[in-house]
Amino acid sequence: MVIGLVLFGWALLAAAESRQEPVVVSQPDVIVRTVVVQPEMVTPFADSLIDWDEQERQSDCLWTFMQDSELELSLEMVWAAGEVADALGGACYLIGEDDE
16 A cells, blocks of 8 residues: 555656646856956056055064954954054054154
8 A cells, every 4th residue: 555655646746747847948158258467567556656665564563563462363353453553653653663
């Protein structure tokens, strides 16, 4: 009897599947165009406005400040410490490297 019920269930399933219309999936042709950009040619004017050596020095000072203050090294904390340091005169000023 169990075998008969299993066969009857399979027959119902096969009948239901045969009544469904086949699904047609069409995929349009996609054209991808790429542009090669030379990294040194991207922002020459904007890059000339930034003192990269000072930026690197401030980053090193911020690292030292965070290590000395035993701050958590997470993106949020680094961002917040950088904003506070910039508002107070820079990270090097906070650790005493810019004392005059």
